[in-house]
Structure formats: C-alpha cells, structure tokens
Amino acid sequence: MKKYQGLEGILLIDDDLPTNFIHKKVIEKASIEAVVKSVTNVEEALDFITYSGIYEDTSDIPRPGLIFLDINMPGLNGWDFMDAYRQLDKRFKATAVIIMLTTSLDPDNKELALIDKEVVVFLNKPLKPEMVTTLVNSYFKEISD
Template identity: 55%
Template sequence: MKKYKDLECVLLIDDDISTNFIHRRIVENAKINVAVKEITSAKEALDYLTYSGKYQDLESSPKAGIIFLDINMPGMNGWDFIAEYKKLDERHKARIVVVMLTTSLNPDDELHAARVEEIATYLHKPLNLEAFSTIANTYFEEIKEN
C-alpha cells in the first residue's frame, strides 16, 4: 500500500449515502493507506474539521488531507460550506485539498469553483480511481518505504 505525507484521511461530504459508499470503495481500491470519513451534511463536516459538536473529543482522529465536496445538498450546500471553510482558523484547514465533486452541469458552477482559491479542482461524479490517484499524486508526496 502506498502512503503519502500529510494524507491521513479523505473526507467525503455528500448527502447521498450511496454516493459516499461508492466513493469510499474508489478510495479503498486505490491501495493507499488512508482513512475515509463519510459525512452527509456540510455543517457536520465543519464540526469534524474543527473538532466541535459531536467531534469535540476526537482531536486524535485523522486529519483530512482531501475533501470531496458535493455542491447540491439540503440546508448548507457546497458553496455555503466553502464560505464557512474560508473563515476557519488556518490550523483547521492547513494542507487540505478541496475537490468540488458534483453532478451539476451548470457551467457557472465550474467557473465559480475556478475563482475560489480554496478549491483545488472541480470534477464530475462519480469519482473514479484514475482521478483520485491523480489528485493524491499531484498534491501529496509519496513516502517511499525502504
């Protein structure tokens, strides 16, 4: 299994449980030593990142290195999440690669994502093995074992 520096956890933020399940399997099939956390609401994801709410006692849990973020979710959507994410203390978002992962065909969403510094890339669902591996290899340094 591969291991990458600063990639402890992949955070899947999507209100669709089956999509999170499929994306978890993609990450697992990449044969990378990384935890996967599935969260179905943007508000809960912010709590996870800041160790608040039900995550207040879990500061020892793996830190997210990659976030796959859906745009269209009830309540707080992906854009709302990004607006709140921008306000987080740097220690809660250091070294996190945010990937907007969506079914949206609205070209304005892709243009908007390109203008948001916090969003590394914009992809259409479903996530695939090649795209995940490319993101890991692009943004993280592989730890070579002797």
C-alpha cells in the first residue's frame, strides 16, 4: 500500500450502491492507503465534508483529499454538489481534488466539467485501478517510509 501526502481519505459520491462498492474495490486494487467513504447523495456528501448532520462527531474519520463525483443522480446531482461546494468555507475544501464521473455520452457534460475550476478531471465510469493510480500520482506526492 502506498501512502500519499494529503490523501488520507477518498470520498465516493454516487447514488448507485454497486458502483460505490466496485469503485472502493478498484481503489483497494490500486494499493492506495486511504480511508474510502462512500455516500449516495449530495446532502450526505456535504454533511460529511463539513462535519454536520450525522457526521457532527466524526473528526476521527479522515476527510477527502480526493472526491469522485457522479454527475447524474436523482434529486441533487453532481452539478448541484459543485454549486454548494463552491460556497463552502475554504477550511472544508482544503486541497480536495474533484474528479467528475459519468456514464453519459453527452459532450456538454464534459465541456461543463472542464470549465469548472474546482473539477480537475472528467472521466467515464467505471474506474479502473490504473486510472486511480495515474490520478493519485498526478495530484499527490508519495510518502516514502
């Protein structure tokens, strides 16, 4: 397992439980040492990031250095998350790297994602271990023991 500076936690935001399960396994296969937290909606993701709601007393769980965000979700979607995320106090955002994920073939989604300064990469699902490794090596520095 490889450790990276600023990457103690990874947050998966996707309404599809099987996708979250698979992506968690993919991250494990990539040998990234980080706590992976998955949520199924935008409200819970924002509560987790800001230590509010059911996450009020969870300072022992690392907050994300890396966020994998699905675009298409019922209710509030990935774009709604980004609107709310931009409004958060900087201390909650710190150095989080946001990767937007989709199964959509709509080119407008990619264009919108790449215009957003908070989104660093736009990828098609599903994640693969080599994708995760490439992303982590691009945005985080490996800690040698």
